[in-house]
C-alpha cells in the first residue's frame with residue numbers, strides 16, 4: 716500500500732513539474748491565442764468607434780509584444796525580436812493616437828501592427844495542420 720502511495724505521489728509530482736514548466740513553446744502559443752483575441756477586439760471596436768476599448772486592447776497587445784521581444788531576444792532570433800519591438804511600438808502608437816482621438820493616425824498604426832503580424836508569421840510560424848502551427 717505504501718508503495719502504491721509512493722508511486723502515485725511520484726506520478727503526480729512529475730506531472731505537476733511537467734505541467735508547470737509548460738514548455739516555452741506552449742506558453743508562446745497561449746500568448747499568440749490571446750494576441751488573436753485582442754486583435755479581434757481592437758478591430759471591432761475600432762470599426763464601431765469605441766475608443767476606450769480600442770485603447771485597452773492595444774495596451775494588452777503592447778504588453779504581450781514586450782514579452783515577445785524578451786522571448787526572441789533570449790533565443791537569439793534578432794529579426795523576430797525586432798518585429799516584436801515594431802509590433803509593441805505600433806500598439807503603443809494606437810493607444811497614443813486614440814487617446815487624442817486621432818483616428819487616422821490610429822488607423823496607420825493598426826496597419827503597421829498588422830504588417831508585423833504577417834511578417835513574423837511568414838518568417839517564424841510553421842503551419843502544421845489547418846490553423847495550428849508552431850515556431851519555426
Ligand code: HEC
Nearest residue numbers: 744747748751754795798799831832835839840848849850
Ligand atoms: C515576432 C513574431 C510574431 C509576431 C509579431 C506575431 N506573431 Fe502570431 N505567431 C507567431 C508564431 C511563431 C506563431 C506559431 C506559434 C504556435 O502556434 O505555437 C504564431 C501564431 C499565431 C496564432 C495561432 C495561435 C494558435 O492558436 O496556434 C495567432 C492567432 C496569432 N499568431 C496572431 C497574431 C496576431 C494577431 C499578431 C499581430 C497583432 C501576431 N500574431 C504577431 C509569431 C508572431
